[in-house]
Amino acid sequence: MGILEKIAAAGVVGCGGAGFPTHVKLKGQFDCLIVNGAECEPLLRTDRWLMRNKAAELVEAVLAVKEALHIPRVVFALKHHYEEESAALRSAIRAAGAPIELCELESFYPAGDEQTIVYEVTGRVVPPAGLPSEVGCVVDNVATMYAIYESMQDVPFTQKYLTVTGEVRSPVVLRVPVGTSFRHCIELAGGALTNRFYTVAGGPMMGRGVPYEGLDDAVVTKTTSAILVLPEDGYRAGHDTVDICHMLNRARSACIQCTQCTQLCPRHLLGHGLQPHRIMRKLAAGTAVGELLHDSDIRNAQLCCECGVCEVYACPMGLQPRKINVMLKKALRDAGIKYQRTETHWEPNLNRELRKIPTERLASRAGVYQYYNYEIRELLCDTPEQVTIPLNMHIGVPAVPTVTVGDVVQKGDVIACPQEGALGAIIHASITGRVRSVGTSITIVSGE
Known part of the structure; x- marks a missing residue:
């Protein structure tokens, strides 16, 4: 059985994003495999734990994929201040005599975004609405690569590594079975510090909010990278409860067209046509959404990676361009309108380097800075009933x-x-x- 067959048999999917089946993602011809260890969002510590403690296994998996797919270049991409992680990987690479590079990134958000990391490592711009494969690259994060290693040992993907942090007594990295309840995971982290709280599945920027009333139905999936326990009256909880109608009304009355949402948009900075401020302007005119779907600026909402920079960091008026983009993406999808490229070449913005958002400052804007420097080194394994x-x-x-x-x-x-x-x-x-x-x-x- 080849490695792709083993990966398929183990049920491996992308561990940190949308969960694309890995055996399908790896089909093709690539000249660069990027192992994403940047752990894009603040507070997450899972991939860092794996790089410190499972470096040899990660290198073995990477070499197996490289050999099976005949990929000439392999790069681990991680942030420059991950010193222990870099040292562990370098040691494992030396021990294996492996032709693997390390690319140390600045600590900015969203460094771990797939299209962003391709540009940082290779200097290539993934086309709008495109995939890294279009520029000869494939990207898998560290946790996915470890699942590939286990698949090589005929171990199916049944256990998930994830971070539990925030308003808990003992922030921890867990290894628990897929399907474990969030409540059980929070108890393993010593329990919450408050009686009621707001939970986020994933990072503070792009994770899925789980109100306290929905906690009993929330379980760990193959894509759960973290469980954040946050104050019920905090920034994230309040941000999530603003409905789209109210946000559209606020946009019509409060958007000052400062263009900050566009100037700091990671996709726009890569040269893509997304301009959130133009979308906000057209919606502010009061025209029904259904009448705008063929407008070129509105169609560009399909390029939004939903990173949240526009609304958490950029907008001085507290508006939510991302939420509106998500609404527009659904409306365009329901109408069967697909993005059509009109250009063949894309150049990153000349000011891109100056507009990278420091992760630490982002954590402060997102209301999670008090948890930002938690040192999480412990791994706890558990099996619920x-x-x-x-x-x-x-x-x-x-x-x-x-x-x-x-x-x-x-x-x-x-x-x-x-x-x-x-x-x-x-x-x-x-x-x-x-x-x-x-x-x-x-x-x-x-x-x-």
Whole structure:
């Protein structure tokens, strides 16, 4: 079995983003493999832990992918102040005699964005609405590469490394089964410091908000990079509760067309046509959204990477261009309108280097600076008595269950598979036990 077949059999998907099936992503011809260790958002520590403690395994996986796909150049990209991580990787690279480079990035946001990191490492601009493969690159983050290493040992992707931090007693990196409840993870971090709190699945900028009332339904998926416990009356919670209608009304009355959202937009700085201030201007005119969908500026909303720079850092009026872009992207998608490139060459903005946003300053704007310098070195492994494994935790269509209620499964057994010919990933039981329910997720209880 080749490495791509092993990756597919293990059900590996991208661990830090949208969860693109890795065996599909690695199909193609590339001249550069970039291992993303920049850990884009503030507070996240998972990839740093893996680089410090699993450097040899990461190098082994990288070499296997390089050899199997005949990729001439391989680069670990991480931030320059990750000194211990760099030292661990350099040691592992020397020990393996491996032709692997290290690219040390400035500490800016979003350094770990896929298109940004391609430019930082290679100087190539990924085309608007394009993929790194269009410029000969493929990008996988550190946690994904470690899952590839485990797949080489015939170990399926059933355990997830993630950071739990914020308003908890003992911030920690966890290794828990896919399907573990957020509440259980928070308890493993010593519990929350307040009775009620707001949870974010992922980083403080792009993570998915989970209100306190929804905490019992939230579980760790293959793409969960972190669980942040934040104040219920804090910046992030208040930011998430502004509905789109209210935001449109605020945009019409308060947008001063200062252009800061455009000047600091990472996609715009790479030379893409996205200009959030122009989108805000056209919506401020009061024209119905449906009548604007064929406008070129509105169509450019499809280029938004949803990093949140425009609304958390750039806008002096507290408006939310990202939220509006997300709304427009859905409206364009529903209308069947796809982005059409009109240019063939893109040049980064001449001021790009001057407009990089320091991660530490961003953390302050995002209301999480008090947790920014937490030193998280401990790894805690745990197996709960029950897991609820979603069938839709990757790009593509949900997997189809292969088990029924009452079945006894062993950890690592296949419990769901992609539809034939459809984009998806295999899902395995993450604990040993009996299947209690099957629906949009599969619940397994041990000891039954």
